[in-house]
Amino acid sequence: MTSNAIIEREALKWTLDGGAELELNSIAEEVPLALVFNGEPFAVMMVSPSDLTDFVVGFSFTENLISDAGEIDGIEFTHSEKGITAYISVSRTISDDLRKRKKNVVGRTGCGLCGEETLEGAIRVVSKVNAPESFKTEVIQRALQSLETLQTMNHEVGTLHGAAWSDRDGSISLVKEDVGRHNALDKLIGALLLNPEYARQGFILITSRASYEMVTKVARANVGLLVAVSGPTSLAIKTAINSDVTLVGFARNGRQTIYSHKERILLEGDAL
Numbered sequence: 001m002t003s004n005a006i007i008e009r010e011a012l013k014w015t016l017d018g019g020a021e022l023e024l025n026s027i028a029e030e031v032p033l034a035l036v037f038n039g040e041p042f043a044v045m046m047v048s049p050s051d052l053t054d055f056v057v058g059f060s061f062t063e064n065l066i067s068d069a070g071e072i073d074g075i076e077f078t079h080s081e082k083g084i085t086a087y088i089s090v091s092r093t094i095s096d097d098l099r100k101r102k103k104n105v106v107g108r109t110g111c112g113l114c115g116e117e118t119l120e121g122a123i124r125v126v127s128k129v130n131a132p133e134s135f136k137t138e139v140i141q142r143a144l145q146s147l148e149t150l151q152t153m154n155h156e157v158g159t160l161h162g163a164a165w166s167d168r169d170g171s172i173s174l175v176k177e178d179v180g181r182h183n184a185l186d187k188l189i190g191a192l193l194l195n196p197e198y199a200r201q202g203f204i205l206i207t208s209r210a211s212y213e214m215v216t217k218v219a220r221a222n223v224g225l226l227v228a229v230s231g232p233t234s235l236a237i238k239t240a241i242n243s244d245v246t247l248v249g250f251a252r253n254g255r256q257t258i259y260s261h262k263e264r265i266l267l268e269g270d271a272l
Helices: 052-062 092-101 137-150 152-157 181-194 212-220 234-243
Strands: 006-015 019-028 031-037 040-047 072-080 083-090 161-167 172-178 202-206 225-228 246-252 255-258
Touching (some): 006 152, 019 152, 040 052, 052 072, 052 083, 052 181, 137 172, 137 202, 137 225, 152 172, 172 181, 212 225, 212 234, 234 246
Parallel strands (some): 031 083, 202 225
Antiparallel strands (some): 072 083, 161 172
């Protein structure tokens, strides 16, 4: 699969048996994306240049800049040698609020709270989710088994994070990838907002650790279960408890650890 998020570069490969040889490598592209709302610059994020509309919508939503995708009137992208600019049209009320929160910093690919100047701004109040459905452990395991196969771009480069949406049967219907784990999740949430045909009774899987910011984004999207391939931080667990998100970490084939709201996970022998 080729993508504008993947480029080819010549590199010198060395192995113990074969020595050194030149080869073409597939490399994950990373570019600055400037977010401009109604002509006012807001932030610059480092992203993979794919699914950018999904990212803009998801980022705007999880940053509490908008309450639904319909509040964005239009998005126009321009490309230059320096990067990409997203010109986003929103209502005047939203635009006025954005001026008060203007970040004026570059958000790195690993950045979730870049640009916040105070502790109050960094640690936000998270509303509780309303997601009563439960999930069997085997459903989570089924989704995990197919996640790696569905990360098509990562197969080429090996450096992209993934965020996926699974239904209650463990079937993954949507996967988004990015060099940044927060970006991949924002792309997924944006796609869910833009495509209401995706059933919302399901859960989110991420190929990274579960940080405070990742739990906050999932809670903002009113999703009751977050499954992470790696482990969680202590603040992520605390946030999950407070927001009624079930947080599962170290989810691999044959294992998973439940850190909060265990009632949503039906263990073997339980019934729906």
